[in-house]
Amino acid sequence: xxxxxxxxxxxxxxxxxxxxxxxxxxxxxxxxxxxxxxxxxxxxxxxxxxxxxxxxxxxxxxxxxxxxxxxxxxxxxxxxxxxxxxxxxxxxxxxxxxxxxxxxxxxxxxxxxxxxxxxxxxxxxxxxxxxxxxxxxxxxxxxxxxxxxxxxxxxxxxxxxxxxxxxxxxxxxxxxxxxxxxxxxxxxxxxxxxxxxxxxxxxxxxxxxxxxxxxxxxxxxxxxxxxxxxxxxxxxxxxxxxxxxxxxxxxxxxxxxxxxxxxxxxxxxxxxxxxxxxxxxxxxxxxxxxxxxxxxxxxxxxxxxxxxxxxxxxxxxxxxxxxxxxxxxxxxxxxxxxxxxxxxxxxxxxxxxxxxxxxxxxxxxxxxxxxxxxxxxxxxxxxxxxxxxxxxxxxxxxxxxxxxxxxxxxxxxxxxxxxxxxxxxxxxxxxxxxxxxxxxxxxxxxxxxxxxxxxxxxxxxxxxxxxxxxxxxxxxxxxxxxxxxxxxxxxxxx
DNA sequence: TCGCCTTTT
DNA sequence: GAGGGAAAAGGCGAA
Numbered sequence: 213x214x215x216x217x218x219x220x221x222x223x224x225x226x227x228x229x230x231x232x233x234x235x236x237x238x239x240x241x242x243x244x245x246x247x248x249x250x251x252x253x254x255x256x257x258x259x260x261x262x263x264x265x266x267x268x269x270x271x272x273x274x275x276x277x278x279x280x281x282x283x284x285x286x287x288x289x290x291x292x293x294x295x296x297x298x299x300x301x302x303x304x305x306x307x308x309x310x311x312x313x314x315x316x317x318x319x320x321x322x323x324x325x326x327x328x329x330x331x332x333x334x335x336x337x338x339x340x341x342x343x344x345x346x347x348x349x350x351x352x353x354x355x356x357x358x359x360x361x362x363x364x365x366x367x368x369x370x371x372x373x374x375x376x377x378x379x380x381x382x383x384x385x386x387x388x389x390x391x392x393x394x395x396x397x398x399x400x401x402x403x404x405x406x407x408x409x410x411x412x413x414x415x416x417x418x419x420x421x422x423x424x425x426x427x428x429x430x431x432x433x434x435x436x437x438x439x440x441x442x443x444x445x446x447x448x449x450x451x452x453x454x455x456x457x458x459x460x461x462x463x464x465x466x467x468x469x470x471x472x473x474x475x476x477x478x479x480x481x482x483x484x485x486x487x488x489x490x491x492x493x494x495x496x497x498x499x500x501x502x503x504x505x506x507x508x509x510x511x512x513x514x515x516x517x518x519x520x521x522x523x524x525x526x527x528x529x530x531x532x533x534x535x536x537x538x539x540x541x542x543x544x545x546x547x548x549x550x551x552x553x554x555x556x557x558x559x560x561x562x563x564x565x566x567x568x569x570x571x572x573x574x575x576x577x578x579x580x581x582x583x584x585x586x587x588x589x590x591x592x593x594x595x596x597x598x599x600x601x602x603x604x605x606x607x608x609x610x611x612x613x614x615x616x617x618x619x620x621x622x623x624x625x626x627x628x629x630x631x632x633x634x635x636x637x638x639x640x641x642x643x644x645x646x647x648x649x650x651x652x653x654x655x656x657x658x659x660x661x662x663x664x665x666x667x668x669x670x671x672x673x674x675x676x677x678x679x680x681x682x683x684x685x686x687x688x689x690x691x692x693x694x695x696x697x698x699x700x701x702x703x704x705x706x
Numbered sequence: 707t708c709g710c711c712t713t714t715t
Numbered sequence: 716g717a718g719g720g721a722a723a724a725g726g727c728g729a730a
Contacts, residue, residue: 707729708728708729708730709727709728709729709730710726710727711725712724712726713723713725714722714723715723
């Protein structure tokens, strides 16, 4: 057989394979129908190919490509992907295989102890009634505490609290705005307590109970194409924003329970975004800190305030932590001044000192933004793209775009690595193993339900940790914190 | 449907 | 001189 013949055969074979794939919009929502079949998800493809401003919609995508049916659309998407090798591999090796993983997680669901949640709900209810009574006594007339307009009017005009206005001219009553007057006006603390409880009741007690199936489990829906950085989102119910901070929040989380003879085991990437920052920028001081397993916020504080590592105070560490995360998000001096409650010029000084401390971070970002403007896009470690566009409706395009771009390679690469790890974990640990179920992903955290046997748990920990830590080697070691517990609210580090 | 507020990572 | 942390979901009031 000549070389040409082989090439031709290869060409025809790939055409046949390509033409056998079924063109589908949103495979996951109809997974039972297409299970085991070769499919091409046009929605998922369009998520990679589009400019990232909106989630892809079928009607408008068809119109945009000037076609009327899915096979015509897919043909054109394939042509585009063929010219973009990195995106093509991302599509074939990450995005398409992820569909089954998410489908499986959704279908499995998580057991909710509704009796316990109802009791917690009653406790919250009592606290709400008490708070409401106290507040209403002080207000002196009928008021709906859930109405920010009524509350704003009362605080500003009756109680005399000096409140700022929102952009639409109402009084701003958000926590950040009113908390600064809490000492002078004690009603504010009661109001904030009421708000927290009321939020817990409506969003996390009543709504969760209504979503339990006949087996006592709740099933979220993961959206693979909602977030341009490549993070997942979770809805109906959203299990990615279950409370963690307050005491009642913990109690709600403790109502998510492992089934009989099972436990939860969770794996949490530790400081993953800052490790990726160290990797992308090659900043030696940050790399050293991670290599030597030092506290990264403390390290920044040490360099920023020019003190010994062991002499860093709590407050210095807190400031350093704010700056570390602020840099990741492209925070402005104003944003930082709000968070730290300091003047903007002081915040600006911290930022300048940060960049002087870590010069390679500044050099990296200058080159990265410049290249992004030249190419018209920026990309993550695995080649996910964010196109640089200008929104004519917004005034300060450059600043906003800049913030988006600065955050993108960090959050996006972290999301890439998590997606890749989930696929390997599913294939190697979950799919053909009835003792292990993958239930949840909360951005840098995976939660499994595992048969409560030492051998199974130990095996899972070894395997999952190995996959997560070595999924894409960086210039710094990757670390994963492992926890276990009978409920999601009572996980203990192991 | 929009605006405000709150929750998470 | 404005307007300023990244990205989501969702409840509720007001219109």
